Amino acid sequence: MLLTARPTVAHVSESSPGLGRLGLTGTVRDEFAAVAPAAGQLGRVVRVDRGECDVVTDGGQIRALSDSQRAQSDVAPVTGDWVGLTADEALGWVVSHVLTRRTSIVRRDPAERASDQVLVSNVDKVAVVHGLDQDTNEARIERFLVLAIDSGAEPIVVLNKLDKSRTEVSEWDWLGDVAPVVHTSAVDGRGIEDLQSLIAPGETIVFVGPSGVGKSSLVNALAGEELVPTGKVREGDRRGRHTTTVRELLLLGSGGIVIDTPGIRAIGLWAADVALDEVFADVYSLSAQCKFRDCTHRSEPGCAVGAAVAEGTLDSTRLSRYQLLWQELAEQAREIEEQNRRSPKGRRHR
Ligand SMILES: Nc1nc2c(ncn2[C@@H]2O[C@H](COP(=O)(O)OP(=O)(O)OP(=O)(O)O)[C@@H](O)[C@H]2O)c(=O)[nH]1
Ligand SMILES: [Mg+2]
Numbered sequence: 001m002l003l004t005a006r007p008t009v010a011h012v013s014e015s016s017p018g019l020g021r022l023g024l025t026g027t028v029r030d031e032f033a034a035v036a037p038a039a040g041q042l043g044r045v046v047r048v049d050r051g052e053c054d055v056v057t058d059g060g061q062i063r064a065l066s067d068s069q070r071a072q073s074d075v076a077p078v079t080g081d082w083v084g085l086t087a088d089e090a091l092g093w094v095v096s097h098v099l100t101r102r103t104s105i106v107r108r109d110p111a112e113r114a115s116d117q118v119l120v121s122n123v124d125k126v127a128v129v130h131g132l133d134q135d136t137n138e139a140r141i142e143r144f145l146v147l148a149i150d151s152g153a154e155p156i157v158v159l160n161k162l163d164k165s166r167t168e169v170s171e172w173d174w175l176g177d178v179a180p181v182v183h184t185s186a187v188d189g190r191g192i193e194d195l196q197s198l199i200a201p202g203e204t205i206v207f208v209g210p211s212g213v214g215k216s217s218l219v220n221a222l223a224g225e226e227l228v229p230t231g232k233v234r235e236g237d238r239r240g241r242h243t244t245t246v247r248e249l250l251l252l253g254s255g256g257i258v259i260d261t262p263g264i265r266a267i268g269l270w271a272a273d274v275a276l277d278e279v280f281a282d283v284y285s286l287s288a289q290c291k292f293r294d295c296t297h298r299s300e301p302g303c304a305v306g307a308a309v310a311e312g313t314l315d316s317t318r319l320s321r322y323q324l325l326w327q328e329l330a331e332q333a334r335e336i337e338e339q340n341r342r343s344p345k346g347r348r349h350r
């Protein structure tokens with residue numbers, strides 16, 4: 001059984017960066033010290049695939065078993081996690097501890113009835129990427145922004161492919177109130193410095209959005225080299241071809257840390273009520289003035305939201321989009337309650 005740290009995957013391991021370079025903080029160090037030596041070696045997960053993960057430690061990069069059951073840790077590790085690794089006689093390196101996640105992107109598990117799934121963790125910023133060569137899709141940006149804010153990290157909107165812009169984004173007057181907006185072109189380089197300036201050394205940023213919007217191209221533009229593969233979009237509808245297949249953490253020359261993710265078109269929210277009201281702060285603040293506290297803004301008398309729509313100060317389609325997301329979360333809450341009633345001991349659903 002080979003238990004030495006072996007430098008495998010490129011990027012992070014080649015430079016053998018040490019944990020300081022990977023965003024290690026005093027808080028992580030302290031938490032780890034409290035569980036050491038049982039927790040073994042400290043490291044950060046840089047990619048997860050096929051039940052294993054690559055973990056960078058001070059001694060180099062280690063391939064470890066990530067399966068939560070066999071690894072005897074309660075939580076399955078995800079890219080971005082700080083973990084403890086122990087060497088097992090029979091299994092090799094296993095993740096024995098997953099340290100507390102400072103932030104995490106959580107979606108509704110697409111495979112399960114009503115359950116959550118963590119995509120990445122310990123990110124400082126979540127960049128929601130939209131391709132300006134595509135038609136306007138405010139609903140999708142709003143949904144991704146709810147996901148981003150719910151993570152506990154700071155949201156950023158990146159409007160990429162500025163060189164191919166078909167959309168008049170200045171029409172989205174709500175957007176600037178929710179998150180900083182950066183216009184970029186990964187091809188001609190416009191806005192890349194602006195984006196770079198939002199990623200401080202030691203900070204971790206993750207790119208999320210549909211396939212083909214240029215997430216990997218932005219990573220390469222920030223790095224100034226081809227760190228990750230990119231793929232052409234389809235001629236007809238300009239959709240991507242799902243080039244990126246794993247969530248991977250990479251180091252930028254600037255000292256920043258970036259996680260590239262596979263494109264996702266549709267993403268289910270998970271218990272994100274508070275974040276929803278932040279993304280729709282305009283609707284939310286009006287609703288405080290409605291006559292009824294539980295106003296649904298559909299046909300109740302004394303509805304301030306309805307009045308704003310009638311006056312033309314609130315876009316009715318934006319209100320509809322808010323109501324759709326609100327309904328999705330309300331139905332989910334009922335589902336979870338129902339599940340918990342049936343299996344109160346399970347309690348895996350928050
Ligand atoms: N014109 C133009 N093309 C771009 C820009 N950014 C990316 N592209 C192109 O868009 C295509 C898709 O880019 P990727 O970076 O692979 O997109 P992605 O978001 O990583 O896609 P997935 O990995 O499939 O999720 C490639 O052909 C890129 O060259 C840009 O700013 N302008
Ligand atoms: Mg990609």
Ligand SMILES: [Zn+2]
Nearest residue numbers: 290295297303
């Ligand atoms: Zn109302």
